Amino acid sequence: MQPLEGIRVIDLTRLLPFTSWLADMGAEVIKVEEPEVGDYSRWFPPTINGQGAYFMLVHRNKKSLTLNLKSDKGKEVFRKLVRVSDVVIESFRPGVSERLGVDYKSVKEVNPKIVYCSVSGYGQTGPYRNFPGHDINYIALGGVLALTGRKGEPPVVPGTQIADLGSCLLATVAILSALIFRSKTGEGQYIDISMTDTAISWMTIPSAFYFAGFEVERGELPVLGGFPCYGVYETKDGKYISVGCLEEHFWVKLCKVLGREEYGGYQWDMEKRDEIFNSFREIFKTKTRDEWFSILAKEDICVAPVYSLQEVFSDSHVLEREMVLETEHPRLGKIKQIGFPVKFSKTPCEFRRFAPLLGEHTVEILKQLGYRTEEIDEMKKSGVI
Numbered sequence: 001m002q003p004l005e006g007i008r009v010i011d012l013t014r015l016l017p018f019t020s021w022l023a024d025m026g027a028e029v030i031k032v033e034e035p036e037v038g039d040y041s042r043w044f045p046p047t048i049n050g051q052g053a054y055f056m057l058v059h060r061n062k063k064s065l066t067l068n069l070k071s072d073k074g075k076e077v078f079r080k081l082v083r084v085s086d087v088v089i090e091s092f093r094p095g096v097s098e099r100l101g102v103d104y105k106s107v108k109e110v111n112p113k114i115v116y117c118s119v120s121g122y123g124q125t126g127p128y129r130n131f132p133g134h135d136i137n138y139i140a141l142g143g144v145l146a147l148t149g150r151k152g153e154p155p156v157v158p159g160t161q162i163a164d165l166g167s168c169l170l171a172t173v174a175i176l177s178a179l180i181f182r183s184k185t186g187e188g189q190y191i192d193i194s195m196t197d198t199a200i201s202w203m204t205i206p207s208a209f210y211f212a213g214f215e216v217e218r219g220e221l222p223v224l225g226g227f228p229c230y231g232v233y234e235t236k237d238g239k240y241i242s243v244g245c246l247e248e249h250f251w252v253k254l255c256k257v258l259g260r261e262e263y264g265g266y267q268w269d270m271e272k273r274d275e276i277f278n279s280f281r282e283i284f285k286t287k288t289r290d291e292w293f294s295i296l297a298k299e300d301i302c303v304a305p306v307y308s309l310q311e312v313f314s315d316s317h318v319l320e321r322e323m324v325l326e327t328e329h330p331r332l333g334k335i336k337q338i339g340f341p342v343k344f345s346k347t348p349c350e351f352r353r354f355a356p357l358l359g360e361h362t363v364e365i366l367k368q369l370g371y372r373t374e375e376i377d378e379m380k381k382s383g384v385i
Helices: 020-024 053-058 072-083 096-100 104-110 135-141 162-185 195-201 204-211 248-257 270-284 289-298 316-320 362-368 373-381
Strands: 008-011 028-033 062-066 087-090 115-120 189-194 230-234 240-244 303-305 324-329 333-338
Touching: 008 072, 020 162, 053 333, 062 362, 072 104, 087 162, 096 104, 104 115, 115 162, 135 162, 135 195, 162 189, 162 195, 189 195, 230 270, 240 289, 248 289, 289 303, 362 373
Parallel strands: 008 028, 008 087, 028 062, 087 115, 115 189
Antiparallel strands: 230 240, 240 303, 324 333
16 A cells, blocks of 8 residues: 555646656546647657657656546536545646636535645746746746856756756645645645745755845855865866765865865865865866765765766666666557655555556546446547547
């Protein structure tokens, strides 16, 4: 038995894996998609025999129900589904769910115990609530982008979607918290998550400095590359190694191994900072990345190689942690996916099914809701499903 077995989630989101962890932990996640079109990410390149690789990665363990929510019959089906569900999650811009008649107020009338989660770029309130946007806009407004990169250089776009994926995680935590509350009180509730709020909430260290009266600039803070003890260095082979020696004993040990013991007492010294940076940059270029990693790791120093994706997914540690999941797809052959990041001792996550084909489970779900074959055929003809 998995942790969320018996929990049914209606997924109205698009593009992002908001319900992925819920599905991996055993919830029955029903992805409601527009007939014929479906989630846009189904068709995003790269594709494997016409199937979007990204869609397959983030929508495993889910079911697909095609449903035209603009039609009266589609709304009827949705309401029936709500009656036997626990969670609804949507990512429309504020006001869209009301126009479709699938907003919290409408859903609560059908099922007062429902947990309803809205995820949007700027939240349901505030002057920016109706602005369009994507991750780069949310981290820009949230301050993350301004602090990403080196001092004196332009901001750098991060290697992954911080506000987007961070909001997926927060939505999961919030939904689970609301389900626990419901188990104690019998009451459902509404959850409003803003991706911009998420980005701001992850700015813990920069915000602490700012609230304490310090000026915060790109590339200046201790954990943002502002000091030699915490940064990235190029090596002899043109690759890079990361150094994270925040604690004094790690720093002193690093200086000793690099042959610069005299710098041990100057970890946070502003006057010595540039001198130490320049010295370390020269030293790290005398050996390859893997040579430095071998030398420093043996000395119990906080370092790690900067990997390409090919190196990530072939690393012995990553493989032993089962973070590469290889499965045999009935149509596409062997495919690889990211493994489960959470390891439960008694209720492990499981791979139960591949990402669904568009509308793959529509008939199954409709029959569970009591619709007869003739009614289902009529809904197909009229474009409801």
